[in-house]
Amino acid sequence: MSTSVLRGEGLTMRFGGLVAIDSVDFSLRPGEILGIIGPNGAGKSTLFNVISGLYRASAGKVFLGERLLNGQAAHNVTRFGIARTFQSSRLFSDLSVLDNVIIGMHTRLRSGVLDALLRPSRARAELLMAAGHASELLAAVSTGLHAQRHRPACELAQADRRRLEIARALASDPKVLMLDEPSSGMDDRDTDALMNDIRAISAQRPDLSVMIIEHDMRLVAELPHRVMVIDYGRKIADGQFADIRSMPRVQEAYLGRRASNA
Ligand SMILES: Nc1ncnc2c1ncn2[C@@H]1O[C@H](COP(=O)(O)OP(=O)(O)OP(=O)(O)O)[C@@H](O)[C@H]1O
Ligand SMILES: [Mg+2]
Structure with missing residues (x-):
C-alpha cells in the first residue's frame, strides 16, 4: 500500500x-x-x-x-x-463572495438544470443547504471574509480575493x-x-x-x-x-x- x-x-x-x-x-x-x-x-x-x-x-x-x-x-x-487556485485571479467578480464559494461546490451538488426545471423545490432546498455550508466554510477560513459574504467579489481587497479563491477551492472538499x-x-x-x-x-x-x-x-x-x-x-x-x-x-x-x- x-x-x-x-x-x-x-x-x-x-x-x-x-x-x-x-x-x-x-x-x-x-x-x-x-x-x-x-x-x-x-x-x-x-x-x-x-x-x-x-x-x-x-x-x-x-x-x-x-x-x-x-x-x-x-x-x-x-x-x-484535487482542488486548486490559479496564479491569476479567476473569481466571478460580479457575483457575491458567498456565490463564488457555492460555485466551488458544484462537483458536490446533485441537482442539475433539469432538476431545477422539473423538481424546483428539491433543487432550491439543495441550494439553501449549499449556501449554509458555504457560509460556515467562509467563517472557518476567515471571519473578515465571512463578514463580507454578500459583497461582490470585485469589491474585495487583494488579500481577501486570494482568501476567497482558497475558500472556493476548499468548497469541493x-x-x-x-x-x-x-x-x-x-x-x-x-x-x-x-x-x-x-x-x-x-x-x-x-x-x-x-x-x-x-x-x-x-x-x-x-x-x-x-x-x-x-x-x-x-x-x-x-x-x-x-x-x-x-x-x-x-x-x-x-x-x-x-x-x-x-
Ligand atoms: N500552454 C503553453 N504553451 C506553450 N508553452 C507553455 C504553455 N504553458 C507554459 N509554457 C511554457 O512552459 C514553461 C514553464 O512555464 P510555467 O508557467 O509552468 O512556469 P512557472 O514555473 O510557473 O513560472 P512563473 O514563476 O513565472 O509562474 C515556460 O517556458 C512557458 O513559457
Ligand atoms: Mg507559474
Whole structure:
C-alpha cells in the first residue's frame, strides 16, 4: 500500500520542442504541506496544470491514492479530490463572495438544470443547504471574509480575493489543495496572515495535503514541511528548506539567478 495521497512518476509535459516538465517524480503525504519553488518559467504552474487535468501529460503518470489520473478531465480530477487556485485571479467578480464559494461546490451538488426545471423545490432546498455550508466554510477560513459574504467579489481587497479563491477551492472538499503563488501581490503583513490562514485550515483538516507554489522566501522558509525545487522542468532538490537552501544547485538555479534578475 502506498502512503502517498498524490504521486507523480516521470511526469513530462512538452510544448512543441520545449520540455516544460521533464521526468518529474514526486509524492505528497496525507496532511503534508509541500512547497514548490523555482525560477520564473521553471515549470511549476505547468506541473499543477498537468496534475489538475488541464493539460494532458506527454509522458509519465499521476496517481491520486491508487487512482490513475492521466486522461481524466479537469472536472473529474476535482471530483476525485484535487482542488486548486490559479496564479491569476479567476473569481466571478460580479457575483457575491458567498456565490463564488457555492460555485466551488458544484462537483458536490446533485441537482442539475433539469432538476431545477422539473423538481424546483428539491433543487432550491439543495441550494439553501449549499449556501449554509458555504457560509460556515467562509467563517472557518476567515471571519473578515465571512463578514463580507454578500459583497461582490470585485469589491474585495487583494488579500481577501486570494482568501476567497482558497475558500472556493476548499468548497469541493478536496484531499489535495494546490495553491499557485497565493501571496503574489501581498505585503508582508498580508503574507503573514495568509500563512496563519493556511496553518489554521491545515489544523482543522489534518488529512488535507497542500501543495504551494511560492516565490516569497519567508513563506517558503516557514510554512511548508518540505520543499521541492524545479529548474528547467526538472526536480533538482527535495527536502527540508533548511537543508536544501544551501545546496549549490539550488543556489545557482534559484536564489542566484533570481537575485541577479531582481
Ligand atoms: N500552454 C503553453 N504553451 C506553450 N508553452 C507553455 C504553455 N504553458 C507554459 N509554457 C511554457 O512552459 C514553461 C514553464 O512555464 P510555467 O508557467 O509552468 O512556469 P512557472 O514555473 O510557473 O513560472 P512563473 O514563476 O513565472 O509562474 C515556460 O517556458 C512557458 O513559457
Ligand atoms: Mg507559474
